[in-house]
Amino acid sequence: MTLEPMPLAWLGLTLLAYLGSRWLYRRTRIYVLSPLILVPALLLAIAAPLHTRYAEYSADTHWLMAVLGPVTVAFAVPIWQQRALLVRHWAALLLGMLAGSLASMLSSWWLARWLALDPAVALSLVPRSITTPFAMPLARDLGGVPEMTAVFVMFTGVFGAMLGGVLLRWLPLRSPLARGALFGVGAHGAGVSRAQEVGREEGTVAGLVMVLTGLLNLFAAPVLERFF
Amino acid sequence: MKALNRYARAVAELLVLFALYALGTWLAQALGWPIPGGVVGLALLLLVFALNGLKPAHLQLGAGLLMAEMLLFFIPALMSLLDYGALVRQQGLRILLVIAISTVVVMLVTAFTVDAVFRWRMRRDT
Structure with a gap:
């Protein structure tokens, strides 16, 4: 069964659910109502009983994903605006991003192998802590499944945004730099919006670090391909 | 307008x-x-x-x-x-476990690395 008779039904539903969820989340600030969780949950609740396949869903909506390209371009604006911060703290940020990315990829890979997950799943887990527009192409380069990676990235973001707040309460971190980097490297976009709630400087650092980590990982892809 | x-x-x-x-x-x-x-x-x-x-x-x-x-x-x-219905049923919990543990590791490693370099530079500069 499909929603075939209505052209663009899935696109309409997606947009409607997104706008509704965004409005709800802005009013209530309840995390479960954020578009990241509520929209896929709603759409899956409609699509699963209808036995809709992903191919049918994406026939209407694939061009939304194509916008991730221009989104990547847009990241140049905050990078350029924050270049002073970058020049001042490049060593701390670069080392943090490198160490965090290595920790992310290695721990994902080893845990996945240890728990005997399928190789395709393990490879798709490797780029899970970077932001989606970078994680999907990296997954493809590594031999994983980009769509699967997008799902893992989402779970990482949701979990990381919630966990990061708890960790901050326990960790003896001196600098807003470290607090922001924790969110930017660990929980990408969802982490950035959480970091913005912690403080302005934290939010800025998180956003910057999120983009740069994505770039760093993508440029490391030729090396990573040989390793995994 | x-x-x-x-x-x-x-x-x-x-x-x-x-x-x-x-x-x-x-x-x-x-x-x-x-x-x-x-x-x-x-x-x-x-x-x-x-x-x-x-x-x-x-x-x-x-x-x-x-x-x-x-x-x-x-x-x-x-x-x-x-x-991915079958995948979720068979490996879903293990996948979530990987994501949860790995996210904790990433956050700890990143935050402590940045903080360590930051403190080191503060000490050196002052």
Whole structure:
């Protein structure tokens, strides 16, 4: 069964659910109502009983994903605006991003192998802590499944945004730099919006670090391909 | 009128960003680079800023819009879960376990590394 008779039904539903969820989340600030969780949950609740396949869903909506390209371009604006911060703290940020990315990829890979997950799943887990527009192409380069990676990235973001707040309460971190980097490297976009709630400087650092980590990982892809 | 102006501005800025993306994709393909077109476009835009061709303020509305609504653009990929019913049943819990443990590790490693370098530089500078 499909929603075939209505052209663009899935696109309409997606947009409607997104706008509704965004409005709800802005009013209530309840995390479960954020578009990241509520929209896929709603759409899956409609699509699963209808036995809709992903191919049918994406026939209407694939061009939304194509916008991730221009989104990547847009990241140049905050990078350029924050270049002073970058020049001042490049060593701390670069080392943090490198160490965090290595920790992310290695721990994902080893845990996945240890728990005997399928190789395709393990490879798709490797780029899970970077932001989606970078994680999907990296997954493809590594031999994983980009769509699967997008799902893992989402779970990482949701979990990381919630966990990061708890960790901050326990960790003896001196600098807003470290607090922001924790969110930017660990929980990408969802982490950035959480970091913005912690403080302005934290939010800025998180956003910057999120983009740069994505770039760093993508440029490391030729090396990573040989390793995994 | 003012609202209309703002609307037209946002559209114009979005067009610039989309054009840079298209240019980046074309360049990457023409030169055979294994880099996504968006990343090439990002580099091009940084170059434009560096050469003073445009100011970040000129694109702030469009760029802000794209980044603010970023979630909408990757929701469709999440619907691939539709095809992963068996995978979720067989490996879902283990996958969540990997994500949870690994996220804790990443956050600890990142935060302590940045803080250590930051403190080291503070001590050295003072």
